[in-house]
Amino acid sequence: MGTADDQSPAIETDMMMSSSSAFSSHIKAISGTSRSVEHRPRGRFSKTSDNAYELPLPQGGRFGPPQVEDWPTEEQSRELVSIISNSIGNIQHLFDPRTFFDRLATVYDREDPGAWESDASTAEILMVLAVGKLLQGHIYNNEPFPGFNYYAEALKYISSLDCLHSAGVLGVEIMGLIAFYLQCADRKEDAYLYAGMGLRIAIVMGLHRDSSGASLTRSERVHRNRLWWTIYMQERRLAAATGNPPGIQDEAIRAPYPGEFPGFISPDALNVNINIAKATGQILQVIYGQKAQTERSFIKGVQGILVSLHQISGTIPHELELDFSDKPVTVTRTNATLYLMLYQAIMLATRPTLLYLTGKAVKGRNEQEILFQPLHQFAKTCIDAAQRSLAILRALRHQQLLANFGFFDLDAIFSVAFVFVLAGKIYPGKESYNRDIKLTLALLDHLSSHGNRAAPNRRADILQMCDHLGIAREQMAFSTHGERHPTRDPDKPPEHVQVADIPTETGPPQDTTTPLDFTEPALQWVNDIDELMLQQDPHDFYSLYYNDGFPLAGTVETDWEALERQIFR
Template structure:
C-alpha cells in the first residue's frame, strides 16, 4: 500500500482497538477521511498482538451479526450449520422481507425521503443491451462484462451524447466460430484425425498441467486405463460409442488449444474434437446411469465454453453437472464403508470442482447462486501425493464461498435495500479479513524476493482474492463515476473524501492483479486460454481506467497502469486469444473517453479560475481544495504491493469497521443530491 493509505489504515486499527477515545479526550475516531499531517506517520507493525488477532478471527469467523460464508475447514460440521448461513438464509426465508422492512423503518428515523436503492449495479429495473443482431442481453449485476458494459454505456452517453453502438462490445458467443451451431447431422460424420498414442499422452499431460491443480476433470488412473485399451483395440465396435470416448475428445480439445494456441481464423485449435464430442453427447436422461463420468464430462464442456466466451452456455452445463451430482448425493457425506474409499474420494473431487466452477460462473453471469452452503456436507478429498493440495483446495473453496456471499449480499437483496449496501460491503470485507492471513501464510507469492519462482496455484488464488476485493468495492467506484457525470462540469465531489480508503483498496487490488499477471508472464505461466487471468485483467483494467476520473488523487499515474494492462492483453492476443482482442478494444475506447473527460475538466478549471476541479493526470492541485489534500499518495512501486500480504487481516477489519451508520446516511443523501437516479 502507499504510505498515506497505510498510515490511514493504522489509524483505523488504533481507533478500532481503542473505542474509549472520544472527542472529549481531544482525539476523534477516524471514519473514512484521508488525513495528512506535516510529519510522516510513525511506522507500526502490520501484525497486531495475539490477543487482537484472536479477536479478529472470532469476529471474522463467528460474528453473529455478519456471519461469513467460510469459516474453518470446509470439512468441519460447523461450516454448514445455521450459524454460518444467516446472510444467505435471508434470501430464502419468508421472514427476510419483514426484517428488511424493519431495517428500513429504523433507518428512516435518521433521514426522510432517502432513495431506496444504493447499489447502482443491482438497481431495478434490470438492464439489457442489444447485440448487433438485435438480440437483447441481460447485464447481470456482478458480471465483469456487464460492469464494463455499463461503464462504457454511461461514459459514451456523457462524452458523445449518443447511445453506445452495439458493435462496441463483445457479446456472448461471438468471439469464436466453433463450426457447428447445434443441429444434428444424420449423415456419416467425417473421420477425425485421432492423434497417435504418444501425442495423446502429451496432450493429456498438458491438460493436467494447466487444469489439474485448479479443477478435477478426469480420474487419472481410470482415464489412462481406458486410453491404453482404446489404442490396443482399434477394431472394437464400441471404441467410439462410450462416454469415455466423448471425454477423451474433450481432453484432446483442451490439449490442442494449450499446445498449439493459434487459431485458424475464428476457429480455435482442436475445436473439431470439441464439436464431435458435443455431437455424440447423449441426452440428459442417460447421465444418471454413470454420474461420475457424466459430471466430469459436463465440467469439461462448461469450462471449455467459458474459455471461448460462451458464458451463458457454460453456466447451463455447469448447472446440469450440479444437478446430476446433487441427484447422486455428492454434496453429502458419502459413506466410504458402503461405496468404497476410492469411489467416495473421486466424488468429492468432482463435487468441489462443480461447486467452484458453479460459484465462479454464476458470479461472472451476475445471477443468483444455486445451492446454500448449509445444505452441503461433502468433506475434502485426500491427496496422498501432496498434503498441501488439500489445504489449497480448502482456500479455493473459501474464496468461492466469499464470491457467493458478495454476489448474494452486495449485488442481491441486501444490495438493493437502503442502508444495506454499505453494511453488506462491511460484512464481506470482514469475511475477507478472516482469509487474508491464512492465504498469505499458506501460499505466499514473494514477488518482492529475488530467487523465488511464482507458483501458478498461489498466483491463481491471490488473483481470486483480489477479484473479491474489487467485486465488493467497485459499486462505490461506479456510484462515484455516476456522481461525477451528473455534475454538469465534472466538478470534484466529496465521494473520495468520505470513502477514499475503500476506493483506494479497489484500485490497489486492481494494481496487484496487474503485477501478479506480469510476474506470471515473465515466467511463461500466463494463461492464454483458461479465463481466470483474462477475467482478472479485464476487471482490473476497467477500474484503473475509471479511477482517475472518480478520484484523481489516488491514481495519478493512471496512463502507465492502463498501458501495462494493454501490454498484457497483447500477450494474450499474440497467443491466439480472440476474446482478449475485444477486451483490449473495449478498454481503449473507455480510456480514450476518460481522457476526454479529464481534458474537459482541466479546461473548466482553467477558465473558471477556481480549485473546485482537478488537473488531468498528475497536474498540480489548487491550494484551496476543501478537505485533507495536503500530501497525496505517490504511485505504488512494485515492491509495495502484491506480496500476498499487502492487506493484513487487522487492516481489512479496521477498514470494514470504519463504515458507520452515518456513512450509510451520507451515501443515501449524496446519491439523492447528485440526482444519480
C-alpha cells in the same frame, strides 16, 4: 436445571425429506429392526422407481471410434493430460487422471471398435483432449479455436440429459469439461448452462452430501467429493461472470471439504479455491442480490464478506504464498491463479464504491471532498487488488505462463483495466493509473498477437470507457515500449480487428517500468473495519450498494452500462 424440551432429541430436518419417497424411508426406519435414521448414510435414500412405465432410455449419440483426422499418439495424449494437471490440476478436479489413463490405455492397446462402445466415455476422452489442446495454447489446422475439432466431435456422442444422468459421475465430468472449454472460448452464458446441468446431475446423485456411508471405495469417495466441489466452484464463478444466480445454496451442502488421501494431490490449494468461490457466492447474494434487507443487516453482510476474504488470504499454504517484495514478482501457474481469484473476489466486493465515486467525479464533485470520505478506503482496497493482479499477470507474461486462451487470465486483465479506468477518473492527478491502463492494454495486445480473438474486443471496450470518461485515448494507445498499436474504430464491429495487424513478440518483454511497492498485505485494514463503519452514515453506505436507480449485476459489461445510464441520462 434444563427443561424437558432441552433434554428431548432434536427434530431432524433435511431438504431431501421434502420428497415423499425419501420421507417414506424415514418412516420405514422407525422400527426395532431397521437402522435408525441417525446411522443411515448421508446420500440418496432408497426410493420407488421413477420410471414406472419403463420408458426406454434414449440411445446415446454416435458409436464407434471418433472421426478426427489428427488423432494424437498415446504419448501426445498423455502430454495433453499432463498439461491439464500442471495448469489447473491443483485448484480444480474435473476428472480422475488415474482412471482416465486406464481407459485411454485400453483404447490404444486394443485398437478395436469395442474400446469405444461407451458413448459417454468417448465424449470425455475427446473433451479432455480438447481442454489439453486449449491449455497448450496453439491453433492448428485452421481451427477457429484450439481443440475445436475434438470438442465438436465430443458433442456428437451426447444425445440427451437422460444419457448423461445415467452415466453418473462421468456425466458430471463431461459437463464440467464442456463448461470449462466454452468459458475459455468466451461463451460464458453457454458455459453457465453446462455447468448448471453438471451441478444438477451431481445434486441428483447426492454428491453434495456426505458419502462416507455409501458403498464406494475410498478413492471413489475422494474423487466424487473433489469433483463436487469443482463443479460447485465452476458454477459459482460462471454465475458471477454472467450476472446470474447460483444453482445451490450453501446451506444445502453437506459434503465435507477435500482431505488428504494417497494417490491424490494435496487439497490445500483446492480448499482455498473453494473458500474463495463460497465468498463469491456471498458477494452475489449480499451485494448484488435483489433481496430486501435492513441497512444494518446489509452493512454487516458486507463487513463479514471483507473479513472472510481477509481470513482466506491467511490460509494460503506457505509454499504457494506470493512475495510482492520480489523485483520482479515470481509466480507459479497455481499460486498465480489462486491469487488472481482472491483479488477478483475483493474487486467484486468493493467495485461498487468506484462506480459510485466515478459518478460523483463526472458530475463535478471536488476530489478533496471525496478523498476524506471513509469510503475512500474501499476504493483503495479495490485499486490495490487490481494493482496486485496486474503485477501477477505481468509476471505470468514475463515467465511465459500467461494462458493465451485461458478465461481466468483474460477476465482478470479486463477486470483490472475497468478498475484503473474508474480510478483514473476519480483521481485524475495520479499518473500511475494511466500507466496501469496502458499495461493492461499491452497484455491484451499480447493475447491478440497469439490468436485470442476476444482480447481485441476487450481492448476496444476499455478504450470506449476511456472515451466516455474523458481519459485521453492517445495516452492509451501505446504499449510499454512506446510502439503504436492499432486501435479499433468504435464505429466498426469487432471482427474488423485482424490478429495479423498486431505486432508479435519474439521473447519475454522487458519490464522497464517502476515496480509498485506493496507495503502490507491486501485487506490488512479490515482489522479496523468496525471503526471505519462508524465513520460512515449507515444509510449512505446502504444506498451506495443497494440503489434501485443504479442496479448492479457484478459483471463489468452490465455494471458499466448501469454507470453510463446514471452519468449520461
